[in-house]
Amino acid sequence: MEGLVAFGAALGLIALLELGDKTQLLTISLATRRPWASVLGGATTGLVAATAIGAAIGGVMAVTLAGWLPLIRVGGGIVFVGLGAWMIVQAVRHRHVSTESEGSMPTQRNAFLETAGLLFVAEFGDKTQLAVVILAATYAAPVSVFFGASLAEALIAVSSVIIGASLARFITQRWLGLVSSVLFLAAGVLLILEAIIAF
Numbered sequence: 001m002e003g004l005v006a007f008g009a010a011l012g013l014i015a016l017l018e019l020g021d022k023t024q025l026l027t028i029s030l031a032t033r034r035p036w037a038s039v040l041g042g043a044t045t046g047l048v049a050a051t052a053i054g055a056a057i058g059g060v061m062a063v064t065l066a067g068w069l070p071l072i073r074v075g076g077g078i079v080f081v082g083l084g085a086w087m088i089v090q091a092v093r094h095r096h097v098s099t100e101s102e103g104s105m106p107t108q109r110n111a112f113l114e115t116a117g118l119l120f121v122a123e124f125g126d127k128t129q130l131a132v133v134i135l136a137a138t139y140a141a142p143v144s145v146f147f148g149a150s151l152a153e154a155l156i157a158v159s160s161v162i163i164g165a166s167l168a169r170f171i172t173q174r175w176l177g178l179v180s181s182v183l184f185l186a187a188g189v190l191l192i193l194e195a196i197i198a199f
Contacts, residue, residue, distance in 0.1 A: 002141040002143055003141065003144055004144075005139070006139035006141035006144035006148065007141075007144040007145070007147055008148060009139065009145075009148065010132065010145040010146075010148030010149040010152065011148035011149070011151055011152045012152075013135065014051075014131060014132065014148070014149040014152035014153065015152040015155060015156060017127055017131060018152065018156040021126070021127075021128065021190075022126075022186070022188075022190040023043075023119055023122045023123055023126070023128075024156055024160050025183045025186055025190075026119060026183070027039065027115070027119065027156075027160035027161060027164065028160045028161075028164040028167070028183055029179075029181075030042075030043070030118070030164065031160065031162075031163070031164025031165050031167075031168070032165075032167050032168045032171075032179065033168070034114070034115065035111050036161050036164070038109075038111035038115065039111060039115045039164070040161045041112050041116075042111065042112040042113065042114065042115025042116035042117075042119065043115050043116070043119050043157040043160070043161065044153065044154050045112075045116040046115065046117065046118070046119030046120035047119055047120075047123055047150075047156075047157060048150045048153060048154070049116075049120055050119075050120050050123035050126075050129050051123075051128075051129065051146060051149045052146060052150075053124075053129070054129040054132035054136070055133075055136045055145050055146035055149070056146075074192055074196075078188065078192070081185055081188035081189065081192070085181075085185065088178065088181040088182075128149070128153075132145055132146070132149045135149070167179060
């Protein structure tokens with residue numbers, strides 16, 4: 001039944017599940033290298049879109065895609081590991097570069113789309129999305145669960161962007177690239193491990 005109980009349950013559970021999760025690591029990583037406003041908007045959009053799918057289709061999605069979720073996770077994990085490795089190579093290769101050229105800087109729109117897409121893929125089939133499915137079915141309150149889980153996702157996105165933007169201010173460009181790369185690698189490994197455990 002729709003109401004504050006379902007809203008509160010979703011808010012609390014999703015906030016706890018997202019702490020230290022791969023989506024938080026990705027958001028921090030992106031916020032170290034991209035405009036913070038675009039990352040925040042993109043992160044919130046991608047995460048809320050994944051939450052909406054979980055709340056809207058609930059158990060139907062879990063049954064229909066159950067066999068494909070591990071493969072989607074492995075594919076996403078490989079992409080993240082590849083991006084992390086590529087970023088490490090770039091950071092090592094350009095260790096003496098102090099500033100990026102104006103032409104290579106990402107636009108606000110590109111940073112938004114990149115963040116939204118990466119976080120949607122990372123969240124698709126993730127434990128938090130599955131938790132939304134279960135909560136929406138258990139409470140028979142998809143709207144309350146959606147709003148509670150979306151608020152939790154937005155709060156985690158805000159804290160992650162603050163952490164990433166702060167790192168960008170206090171760490172040299174070379175170390176920033178390495179930290180960002182390691183976070184991508186960690187997110188990719190977590191995605192692959194979750195898929196292996198699900199088999």
